[in-house]
Amino acid sequence: MKTPDIFYVEDDIDYAFFMQSAVQEVKDTLNLTIVEDGSEALLKLQHFVDSKIKPKLILLDLNLPGLSGLDLLKFIRDIPYLKSIPVILFSTSDNPEDVKAAAEFGANAYLTKPSGYDNLVKCVHSVHDFWFNQHLRLN
Numbered sequence: 001m002k003t004p005d006i007f008y009v010e011d012d013i014d015y016a017f018f019m020q021s022a023v024q025e026v027k028d029t030l031n032l033t034i035v036e037d038g039s040e041a042l043l044k045l046q047h048f049v050d051s052k053i054k055p056k057l058i059l060l061d062l063n064l065p066g067l068s069g070l071d072l073l074k075f076i077r078d079i080p081y082l083k084s085i086p087v088i089l090f091s092t093s094d095n096p097e098d099v100k101a102a103a104e105f106g107a108n109a110y111l112t113k114p115s116g117y118d119n120l121v122k123c124v125h126s127v128h129d130f131w132f133n134q135h136l137r138l139n
Helices: 013-026 038-051 069-078 096-104 117-138
Strands: 006-009 032-035 057-060 087-091 109-112
Touching (some): 013 032, 013 117, 032 038, 057 069, 057 117, 069 087, 087 096
Parallel strands (some): 006 032, 057 087, 087 109
């Protein structure tokens, strides 16, 4: 298995397709791995630990079937091997309580999903510029 640059947990298949397209448009060499629910994500994260695979960035939808994005975030922050991976909550919710909870559980950022494909591409470009071009140089 090739190490994913971005591990994305998203239950909306259409939005996941748009994300895949936007990522390819921004940087076609990025490896994006998508899973559709929290339970599947938990299994994949455990596989990453067992296989010593470490994505460069994790994007979590907040409201997922199985386990929520916040539950997954707690799991990630409790596992030493995964703890250092930047995690962004990526949700349609802009509720301040959701943003606060994400911060309390250790999210590195919280982004509200943009509407429209062009805005998604701009968002992905910004995330890529910060987390891959700027942030990772500091590590």
